[in-house]
Amino acid sequence: MSDFSLNEALWVLLLGSLLGFELIGKVPPTLHTPLMSGANAISGITLLAALALIGQAPSPPLQALGAVALGFALFNVIGGFLVTDRMLAMFRRRGGAA
Amino acid sequence: MNQLLLDLSAVLLLALGLRGLAKLRTARMANGLAALAIGLAVVGLLVSQGLAGWPWMLGGLAVGGGIGVVLALRVPMTAMPETVALFNGCGGMASLLVALGAVGLPGPMGLLATVSVLASVLVGAITFSGSLVAMAKLQEWLDTPAWTQRQARHAVNITLAVACLACCVVVVQGQPWGLAPLTVLALLLGIGLTLPIGGADMPVVISLLNSYSGVAAAAAGFVVGSALLIVAGAMVGAAGLILTQVMCTAMNRSLTSVLFGGALGASAGAGGGEKKEAESYGRITSCSAEECAMALEQAERVVFVPGYGLAVAQAQHSLRELARLLEGHGVEVSYAIHPVAGRMPGHMNVLLAEADVPYDQLVEMDVINPEFPRTDVVIVLGANDVVNPQAKNDPSSPLFGMPVLEVDQARSVYVVKRGLGAGYAGIKNGLFELPQTAMVFGDAKAVLNGLITELRGMGVGKKALAAV
Numbered sequence: 001m002s003d004f005s006l007n008e009a010l011w012v013l014l015l016g017s018l019l020g021f022e023l024i025g026k027v028p029p030t031l032h033t034p035l036m037s038g039a040n041a042i043s044g045i046t047l048l049a050a051l052a053l054i055g056q057a058p059s060p061p062l063q064a065l066g067a068v069a070l071g072f073a074l075f076n077v078i079g080g081f082l083v084t085d086r087m088l089a090m091f092r093r094r095g096g097a098a
Numbered sequence: 099m100n101q102l103l104l105d106l107s108a109v110l111l112l113a114l115g116l117r118g119l120a121k122l123r124t125a126r127m128a129n130g131l132a133a134l135a136i137g138l139a140v141v142g143l144l145v146s147q148g149l150a151g152w153p154w155m156l157g158g159l160a161v162g163g164g165i166g167v168v169l170a171l172r173v174p175m176t177a178m179p180e181t182v183a184l185f186n187g188c189g190g191m192a193s194l195l196v197a198l199g200a201v202g203l204p205g206p207m208g209l210l211a212t213v214s215v216l217a218s219v220l221v222g223a224i225t226f227s228g229s230l231v232a233m234a235k236l237q238e239w240l241d242t243p244a245w246t247q248r249q250a251r252h253a254v255n256i257t258l259a260v261a262c263l264a265c266c267v268v269v270v271q272g273q274p275w276g277l278a279p280l281t282v283l284a285l286l287l288g289i290g291l292t293l294p295i296g297g298a299d300m301p302v303v304i305s306l307l308n309s310y311s312g313v314a315a316a317a318a319g320f321v322v323g324s325a326l327l328i329v330a331g332a333m334v335g336a337a338g339l340i341l342t343q344v345m346c347t348a349m350n351r352s353l354t355s356v357l358f359g360g361a362l363g364a365s366a367g368a369g370g371g372e373k374k375e376a377e378s379y380g381r382i383t384s385c386s387a388e389e390c391a392m393a394l395e396q397a398e399r400v401v402f403v404p405g406y407g408l409a410v411a412q413a414q415h416s417l418r419e420l421a422r423l424l425e426g427h428g429v430e431v432s433y434a435i436h437p438v439a440g441r442m443p444g445h446m447n448v449l450l451a452e453a454d455v456p457y458d459q460l461v462e463m464d465v466i467n468p469e470f471p472r473t474d475v476v477i478v479l480g481a482n483d484v485v486n487p488q489a490k491n492d493p494s495s496p497l498f499g500m501p502v503l504e505v506d507q508a509r510s511v512y513v514v515k516r517g518l519g520a521g522y523a524g525i526k527n528g529l530f531e532l533p534q535t536a537m538v539f540g541d542a543k544a545v546l547n548g549l550i551t552e553l554r555g556m557g558v559g560k561k562a563l564a565a566v
Contacts, residue, residue: 006210009320009328016316016329019113020336027120027344029437029462032444036305036341037182038119038129042112043311043334044189045136048143048327049196049318050158053203054151062202067154069195071162076189079166081133083173083181084119088126090451 034087041080047073104142105326111135112330116337139326162188175452176409179441183233183304186311190225193218193314194281200321201274209270214320216266219277220284221314227288229307235297236441246294252358258287291357298483299356301442302345306353309338345443351500379518379526385536387545390477390512391552397474399430401466403503404450406440407480407515413543414453417479420550421455427558432459434466434476434503436484463503470507478505478513478529479542486527497525511535514545 027035050073054066112135118128149155166185173181197218201207207215234240245251262283268276295303316331346353394400402417421431433455439446447460461469470476478485481503488495489502505511511534518530518537529535538545 009210009323009325012325012328013316013332016332017336019329020116020312020333021340023113023116023333024120024337024340027341028122029435030444030447030460031120031122031125032341032344033178033182033440033442033448034125034129034444035119036308036338036442037178037185038132039116039334039337039341040182040186040189040308040311041129042116042132042136042330043186043308043315044192045139045327045330046189046193046196046315046318047136048139048324049200049315049322050192051140051143051155052147052322052324053196053199054154054158055147056203057151057199058204059202062199063151063154065195065199065202066151067158069192069199070155070158072188072195073192074159074162075166075169076185076192077133077136077166078163079170080182080185081129082167082170083178083185084129085126086170087175087178087448088129090448091122091125091457 030091034084037080037084037087041077041084044073044076044080047077101142101146104138104145108135108139108142108326109329111138112333116333139330142326143324175449176406176412177237178445178448179301179304180233180236182442183229183236183307186304186308187226187229187233189311190222190229190307190314192222193311193318194222194226196318197222197321198277198281201277211321212270214317215277216269216280218314218317218321219280220262220266221310221317223281223284224288224291225307225310225314227285228292228303228310231289231292232300232303232307235292235295236300238297240293242294242296251290251294255287255290258283258290262287295356299351301438302342302351302353302356304442305338305342305345306357309335309342312336312338345438380531382518382530383533383536384539385512387538387540387548388552390536390538390545391549391556393475393510393512394424394429394477394549395427395553395556395558397424397429399473400424400475400477401432401434401461401470401473401505401508403434403436403476403478403481403485403505404439404446405479405481405484406446407482408542409440409446409449409480411480411542413479413541413546414449414455416543416546416550418450418453418455420546420553421459423550423553423558427553432461432466432469434463434505435460436463436481436503437501439481439484463501467504467507470504473508474510476505476508476511478511478515479546480514482515482527483525485529486525487532488525488528492528495525505529506532506534509534512538514538514540514542516541 050066050070054063057063111131115128115132118124197215265276265280312331312334316328319327319331424431435446437443485503485505486497487506489497489500
């Protein structure tokens, strides 16, 4: 079902990894926990794969499997972003007061 | 074409988001950008593939998203590391399920697709069970069983890993049933790898598992042929690795010793087969809140060292009140933050932020260590291992080499603690026996409130009011 070759996919993988290494250069220790939490939320992007599975599944059992996968992924994404926001909101309030 | 445009914007926003999360000023907006990016990606996918199966999609959204929202809004800040571990494990589970489901799709599976499925199942399963074990350990639902500290655990894990590989070979040769034992074995492997690791090292493990879940997502990207998924997964995988490295550096542990060295305290005691009993302390001075308050009243410079115990006692607000009182009295107050204070780097900053502690009073270890010799009073609140002087001067201590806050350099040290129990790493603390150290036994919140009352009794608060 993929519309690109292994070659291209590997390039994408390599460049994505390099980007990840570069983006997280220096992080103040204050932000380690929120950053981990935010990155964790992003890793729930696997929800795209779950959606694709539901869309392409020929039978209800497979669709149900996709729906369960989607549930897990959305739990990760939505919960992750909200919890990160809660943590960061605290810094913001204080920054505004200073 | 529309999808391509949306996907590209999503990648751009994700990159900006990850970068912005690393800066205090932009972090919150960056988190929103990353969320928006995922939203765009979903729209892009739905535009291109249509809404077939939408009731299933809504169902997944309602259940997974709903539970996620409730949990995220309710969980206390002290339980943040466990929560991240749980979210992370579920991400791994999603990748695992998608890969299993992809096998059932019509059409032949090429070698690339098969290998991607295997990678996604393997990494997803390890992430899931490993994260759950990490969560249970942080919640203190799970102990470190004794057998996991023996060399035998390596044999168990290597056997599991070899068995996993064998299953992979079976699947590649066109026998999809191999996926079932692979899933079970990989889940067991995740447990086997995480269980021997001591509670003190759990943050590193969570960070590493976070990186794994990125890898699992990238593998799922190969499975369904989504470049966006590969990029995002790879970015998170790489970013997680960097964070893991940063945490290891902060604790002066190498990643290999964290992963394969066993639990910190246990390995020291298990040397001769006899498990070290809670070591007894020699000369301990204990004192009342009143004496401590008198020392504070006289002090010019006070440093608080907050630890996880403070957060557990929910005493951040009392601490903030005490600090305000002292500041009103003309005392210079700061907070020494060890890189791994709390259960995770940065965790303590979040907890203190919750109590409105001014940002500029939180001082990092490298900056505050030279300041301790000119500090009159240090108050250690529920911290233990991060102020253990043996990490500096006792090569036989398991903590030796870990950078610590050098509070033993200060003129006087008060340690607020419930009892003489060992720290999270299970190691005795020589600080408690030093002549300049006094123990104030009690719950952190009760002691702090006691100090506030004593200080008010001495008229400290009145002066502050007069000044205002």
